[in-house]
Amino acid sequence: MSVRTLRIDGRDVASGEGTTVLEAARDAGVAIPTLCHLEGLSPVAACRLCLVEIEGSNKLQPACITPVSEGMVVHTATPRLREIRRTVIELLFTEGNHVCAVCVANGHCELQDRAVDVGMDHARLPYRFPDRPVDLSHQRFGLDHNRCILCSRCVRVCDEVEGAHVWDMAWRGEHCRIIAGLDQPWGAVDACTDCGKCVMVCPTGALFHKGDSVAEKHEDPSRLAALLQARRARQEAP
């Protein structure tokens, strides 16, 4: 594999061809915030948190899907990018009903963590307080649409890793919603294997284990990468 050398925030970085800017930055110890991205799932570049500036390009590029190239000069934390990230987080907070104090994921929530990272101490945009339902029809898990940020990790993990394709995105724009099966109650969808991977990768408290109370959801989405690694190792074993 040939090597590409580039500069990320003033650091010289050498990465293999085909590596993304996000991977290269993380290898070099440069943190770029993400939400929809999760190692082990196909990238969708939808949350726009990982946008970076690349010298010579007038457009911001999502680090999660932009491959490194020779001589690339990347800036990941300019004032403009910081402002954009804060606005993205504000847009997410004001779009749903994110009440940390009563949330199962309080203290273990990626949205909450990113809000802290970007310094969002308050929302400058008005809260929209949408009327959203909660689906408790599944025996073991629940889905609270109020906390969903539509990152589509659950959709991808169920399709790409579990192979069950229980989840889909329905409707458009502000009316977008995660649906189970053909917009059925989750518990009524036979395709669900009850594996819980969707709960594991959910960055917020939208998907949760029934019985978890405030701050009791201790999922670690990065476990997915370990799980996939283990699966690969077993498949490759003689």
Add this chain to the structure above:
Amino acid sequence: MNGLRCCASAGCLARGSGALIGALETAISRAELGDRIQLRPVGCLGPCSQGPLLALDPDGDLYAGVGPQDAETLVAALARRLHQGSDQATPLEWAPARGERLDLRAPFFQRQRRIVLEHCGLIDPTDLEQAIAVGAYGQLERVLQGWSPERVLTELQRSGLRGRGGAGYPTGLKWATVARMPGARKVVVCNADEGDPGAFMDRAVLEGDPHRVLEGMAIAAYAVGADHGFIYIRAEYALAIERLRLAIDQAVRRGRLGPALFGTGFGFSVELRVGAGAYVCGEETALIASIEGKRGTPRPRPPYPAERGVGGKPTLINNVETLANVAPILREGADWFAAIGTAGSAGTKVFSLTGHVRRGGLVEVPMGTSLTTVVLEMGEGAPEGSAVKAVQTGGPSGGCVPADRLDTPLDYESLQALGTIMGSGGMVVLDQSTDMVALAAYFMAFCREESCGKCVPCRAGTVQLHGLLERILAGSASRADLDQLETLGAMVMDTSLCGLGQSAPKPMLSTLRYFRGDYLARLEAP
């Protein structure tokens, strides 16, 4: 022989041309003149706002506002003239009861240069033989029987044709890129998902001269090495869909589409794909997903469709009007085409002229024609007692040209410099009564509704922007809200995933640029 051409496109049909055609048929057969008067339903005749429109041959006269009640008197007048034995010499002594004979010396007609629409309004779009009689598929045959694909590519590149869908990407370059891609199977897609409010250019082309577009697709396929094509058309265009279906069937039966065309080894088939009401499916990656039967959401580019399109195959996507330009370019030559229009924007552009304008309809003018010519001369300006305030071009992705800049030539770069775009050709004239804040709110509501919801800035940002505009409209916004509107607008433009979000704030930012006073007047007193 006397001929009557009656517009049977959606605009005139909505104004009653269906009943007119029926009444004329009855009157002609009652007068037993079926063999001496040929009645043809045709495509758009131009001044749609004055329909139903009827053209008389061989005189070339055009009548507006003709109704079924006029059929008897018209046929009687034609009969009188026929009995006198003079078909053409004497002008017809007839006028519609509530309509008029249009003065074809008016700028609306004189200033046009019809290339894309050259046969629109002349031929019956449901009759392949009439299309062939005026040259349809002639260029395809010529190309297949003696031209190499490279020669077609060179000709297209030399012509300077740029994409008519909005962005103005050089068509020849796009074709050459797809042609260079490896892969045995390639795809040609015609984007007929025309969705900008006030835009109906492509609909008119498809309803009036569908074979022109099919021929353009087939030539494109030959040039890039494709064997299959799709036309992606919005479901709302029921008549265009019907005529395209018929046109494809006829072309296949007549050996103009299908395997081994004109005795060569080249074959090309076309499939129609009907959209399901999503504006975003006009964006090429969403369009591809929709053709594949997936949810119509855009994905990041690269890879561009030229590299990975429908079913992963290299795909050429062109707009309807772009493809309709192909046959005349090959017929008359690249130099001929390049000489029309301006240096950077060759050829003509079809515009749908609507809004606060006395004479609305479909016009085709050379690139570089000024907005003054199109709006004030051809369209004859705003209605009595008012004046033009601005002209909106490019729909929800475009912006406004204020009245004092109407001398701007219509070419890609000049419009961009004013903060708007050529777009696909929608041109909405706005008079002094227009509230520019309400206009901005209208377009933002459109984008809010049409956002696919995939990326955060477009999904949630358009909602917040629309909310801020509503607040300004309600008179309860402050100076800080206006600042936030501009900051958030810039953020949504910079960060959205696809063209819809990246341009959604444009109509708003454009009105802020030229009509800031309309906004300031509505702010709460500090």
